[in-house]
Amino acid sequence: MRMSKDFWENRWENNQIGWDLGEVSPPIKAFIDQLNNKKSFILVPGCGNAYEAEYLFENGFQNTYIVEIADAAIQSFKKRYPQFPAAHIIHGDFFDLDRKFDLIxxxxxFCAIPPAQRLDYVKKVKSILNPKGKLVGLLFNRFFVKGPPYGGTVAEYESYFEKDFEIQIMEPAKNSIEPRDGSELFIKLQLK
Structure with missing residues (x-):
C-alpha cells in the first residue's frame, strides 16, 4: 500500500524532509541546462519544495507542472516561489493524474514508493507521457535499512522499465552532492 497523505503531511509538518537539498540536484540541473524545447510540457511529481520546477520555470519552460500530495509542501513552495502559476500546481495524488507530458x-x-508498488509507477508514467516522452532523473543505486527512501539496483530498475522504455542512460551519476556520491543513478528513459 502506498504511503498515505497523512504520512507525508506529518513528515512535512515535523520537518522530517531529509531528501530536501535546498536546491536543484546537480545532475538534474545539468540535464535541464541542455534542454532546448521551451514548449515541452514537463512534470515534477512528488515535488516537495520543487526546486527543479522553479529552475525550469525561471529558464523559460513555462509549461512546467508539479504534483504533490502533501499540502504543507505545496504551501511551502507557494510561499517560497509565489510567481509559479497556480494553475500548474496540482495538489493531489500522482496516480490520479490524467494529463499528458513530454518529460517527467x-x-x-520513485524512492518514496514501496517496491511492491513500483510497477504502478511505471504504468502511470507510461500512461501520462506523450509518444516518445522521457523520464529523466535520479534513482538510488543502494538499499536502505528502512524506508522510505527505498533503494534498488540497476537490474531491478531495468526489469521495471525495459518493456516500455528505451533505456538511453542508466549509469552512476557523475555530479551528485557529496552525501549521495556513488549512490545515485542518472536515468534517461524514452517511451517506446
Missing part, C-alpha cells in the same frame, strides 16, 4: 523529472519520488 524524477527526483526522490
Amino acid at each position: 523529472i524524477e527526483q526522490t519520488f
Whole structure:
C-alpha cells in the first residue's frame, strides 16, 4: 500500500524532509541546462519544495507542472516561489493524474514508493507521457535499512522499465552532492 497523505503531511509538518537539498540536484540541473524545447510540457511529481520546477520555470519552460500530495509542501513552495502559476500546481495524488507530458523529472519520488508498488509507477508514467516522452532523473543505486527512501539496483530498475522504455542512460551519476556520491543513478528513459 502506498504511503498515505497523512504520512507525508506529518513528515512535512515535523520537518522530517531529509531528501530536501535546498536546491536543484546537480545532475538534474545539468540535464535541464541542455534542454532546448521551451514548449515541452514537463512534470515534477512528488515535488516537495520543487526546486527543479522553479529552475525550469525561471529558464523559460513555462509549461512546467508539479504534483504533490502533501499540502504543507505545496504551501511551502507557494510561499517560497509565489510567481509559479497556480494553475500548474496540482495538489493531489500522482496516480490520479490524467494529463499528458513530454518529460517527467524524477527526483526522490520513485524512492518514496514501496517496491511492491513500483510497477504502478511505471504504468502511470507510461500512461501520462506523450509518444516518445522521457523520464529523466535520479534513482538510488543502494538499499536502505528502512524506508522510505527505498533503494534498488540497476537490474531491478531495468526489469521495471525495459518493456516500455528505451533505456538511453542508466549509469552512476557523475555530479551528485557529496552525501549521495556513488549512490545515485542518472536515468534517461524514452517511451517506446
